[in-house]
Amino acid sequence: MAITVRLFAALREHVGHSKLELELAPNETVGSLFDRLFVDPALQGLRPSLLFAVNRDYVSHDHELRDGDEVAFIPPLGGGAPGPEGEPIARVFLSREPLNLSALIDCVRGPGRGGITTFTGTVRDHFEGRPVLHLDYEAYEEMVLPKMAELCEIIETRWPETSVAMAHRVGRLHIGDEAVHVAVGAPHRDAAFAACRFAIDELKATVPIFKKEIYEDGSQWKAQGGG
Missing domain, CATH: 3.10.20.30 (Beta-grasp domain)
Structure with missing residues (x-):
């Protein structure tokens, strides 16, 4: 076969x-x-x-x-694009260009959502005392957006009346660049904070995006969940 x-x-x-x-x-x-x-x-x-x-x-x-x-x-994990059937998934994004947090927030706004929380992950300049020059991200791109959309649905079932959107960069990112955004809209702040934390933790654990840290004296592939 x-x-x-x-x-x-x-x-x-x-x-x-x-x-x-x-x-x-x-x-x-x-x-x-x-x-x-x-x-x-x-x-x-x-x-x-x-x-x-x-x-x-x-x-x-x-x-x-x-x-x-x-x-x-x-390996360990740490604008709209086609979904599994070629249909756009309007609230999950994978991009080689800088991310737009304002656009992501607009995805989760609603008249019944009194609280919006966001998480932004940026590239830091060190890891365990080693200076970091930049990061390289790669992804199993055909699988990323469907898994992100599936995660959004899980969160919206666990926290009813919430709305979730997320975006991640791929390619080379430099110190201070924004690598990932998550936005959650909910009727109240408790659900918004809890759902946002769950979203970024599960994104790092289950969505196939891979991070390589480049140092002055070498490089290392890192588990996403460690950052």
Whole structure:
């Protein structure tokens, strides 16, 4: 059977390609495929925190592959664009250009929403005492917007009458640049603050965007949740 493998961050750098086309025997699982492709102990060290996706949905390591599948090995995570069916998702954004917080706030305004909270993540100039020169972000772009939209729906179910919007940059960002925005509108401030905190935490944990910190003396791929 024929499958496509998508690679990101440290795995992409190790292989030297972002995509592989492979022929597999029947009964291969996504976990066994990873173990065959990546025998390097350093890469096997990623295994416990790795996420697996098949056809842009997260799956367990024992998920059995089928002909035509697109597999993604996702290292630890830390204007409108097409959604899964080509329709615009008007409140989730992935951009190579500077983000617009005012436009995001407009997405969550409403006559019944008395409180709007926002979170902005910016590029800091150090990590554990090491000067940071800049960050490079990359993403599994076809999966990012659907996962962001799914997260918005989860939040709006958990906190009724809220509205959520979020945006993230990709590409090279310099010190002080804005990397991510989250905006939440709610009837009252308690729900707005709680939903906003949940949104940024889950975005970092579940949306496949990858961050590389560049230092004067080297570089390192970082888990999104650590920042």
